[in-house]
Amino acid sequence: MKKRVLSMLMVMALGAGMLAGCGKSGGNTDNSGKAPGSDNDKNVYAIVDKNTTEWCMKDVHGFTGFCEEVGYSYKDGTVAETSVSAQVQAIDELITEGVAGIAINANGDTGFEQILKKAQEAGIKTCSYDARLAPDQRVTHINQTTNEDAGKYMLRLGVLAALRCEYDENDPDMTATLKKALEEYTGPEIQLGIISAGVDAPVQNAWLVYMEEELAEDMYKGKVNPQMDIKYGNDDVTESGNQASAFLAEDKVDVIICISGAAPQACVSAFEGSDTDIKVTGCGLPSWVVDGMPSADEDYWSKFIPHILLWDLNYMGATAAAVLEAAVEDGFDGSVGSKLTIPAFDRYEERTLEVTECDDGGTEVVIGAPVVFTHENVEEWAKIL
Template sequence: MELFSAARNRGARRASLAAIAVTVALVATGCAAGGDDGGGGGGEGGGDLTMAFLPKQLNNPYTDVVLGGGEDGAEEAGFTSSVLGPLEASASAQIPFIEQATQEGTKVIVIAANDPDAVGPSLSAAREAGAKIVAFDSDTNPDYRDIFISQVVAKDVALIQLEIISEQIGGAGDIAILSATATASNQNEWIKFMEEELESNADYADINLVAKVYGDDDADKSFQETQGLLSSYPNLKGIISPTTVGIAAAAKYLSTSDYKGKVALTGLGLPNEMREFVKDGTVVEFALWDPAQLGYVAAFAGKALVDGDITGEEGDSFEAGELGTIEVGENGVAIVGPPTRFNADNIDDYDF
């Protein structure tokens, strides 16, 4: 779809722009501030049709693609959008940016929470000030938002990763998980479903989950954690990394190590980041959805909340531009679409 190709390109440009904007803001103010890509956050006391996106962290390739889709969706929906966020993913790092958006009178705050509860008081204050709260990618506690836009059904994400790793290790052996932050709600939900499936599904009876480690969505730390796993567990057969930063870092380590071709790696990755590792045999297959669509739908959810078309209750529905009608399900969760498996046969068909 041409729309999402443009969104992905726009997201790719964001990485350098965000770094420049944040650096300037830090020098000028001496405190946390975010990059602006759409005309600011509405100005003092303003807030007319303004939407602020607060990702877990800036300068993350996956996030850049999500934000590209979000900005396009906001523009189509008639909103001026801005991007605010920390350079590192941590439980408290997003709070100053929520407060900034609230002070600027932003109508819609779209947030991927690093911690489902740490952001609660700030989001509650934003709602009291009149903002609508859309969680996307990584949910907040439901008490603190109006709606959550999820990439896919959480259990499906867990199951597809287990299926892939099981196929690659012959259904038996020790595996480990390299996650993002220990408090990321999306990661933890996927891991919970994986653990339940490993325990209850006879097809996985011979697979042992021996470790869970956290790279904090930092490439260097994820690289080091991969090295640590392989040193600590010499019989390790496979690694699942349900984070795009983690899987790319793990693949980078494996690709030049003696473990290449011996230890399987799968998880959630971006085709453009993983292509070289698929083609050189480091990674056989991994999964993901279209990140641009996630941001795009989140923007239209914000519009529907502001317009009063939905409240985020189960049974609500709203129009999301070229993606059509989106239904709101249980607990105020709306699903964008199913995951895709990427391998040598199809990876060149995707450009994001």
């Protein structure tokens, strides 16, 4: 009896300590200071990201940082568990709390029909960013870059790495450099490996479609195998690390293109100490991959990640907040051709973006082309992202 009571008390004490520590970290923080549903409140805008990993929290910090700076009230409903079900529950809670708008980075492309219908019936504006919702479920979608650019840029970076061609910032879309290098290339067919998120990750699957489309271009024929070796790491560092180790053990690919946030970090761990010729590229947080990339005074090819790209996650979160405010306060409807002004904040200047048509029949706001990191700028960007 005493032992059981003692063990229960210990568990409760441990838990109390942990809860005290986690109350303000990650999700569900808010700065409104009042019940969001009450009449006297300012509008409260909420964000629901995929999970609480550092990658997703960059979006969230962009959203909350922007809200704080321009004086909006916000609530963070980011889920700890990467699932649609958890996001549905989080959105349901936010509806009950009476928020004015919700920005969602969806964990899947289905499952939100009923909950977003409920949100719309309650007069709540919803938008999506990064991973999109269906057109009728959002005011508009905020895309870091078009899926086409993201997919094709990553593929080109991969082929460049396999050909040992440096990224030339004077040829930002890499087509001219690649064409020339592929014409000169006489070796065996280049084999590309991919580490994606989950099999049902909508963003990654959209990128893969464009990567396959790019590979169908004439310049790759006979030079790059159109059949990519795709492995799924569920956007989890351990699982992605297992897939990276599998690529190493199989030794069949020339380059691994990481198209999920956790994958490059997993490769950094898996490749450490290895003398493999396989190169790694794709998209990744500079702060996560800086150890796998050469520094400014080192040779471009001295480490296994020669170049990698990403977009400004902070700015994407901020844009989501600006869309919600504009939709609630200014009647912004996200129609094609309408303009969205994002006020100046932090290190960013005021910017106006135009809404364009999205390939799913809805509309989107595209922030811009991705940023490519090489040994020349990665250390500087690692301080920001």
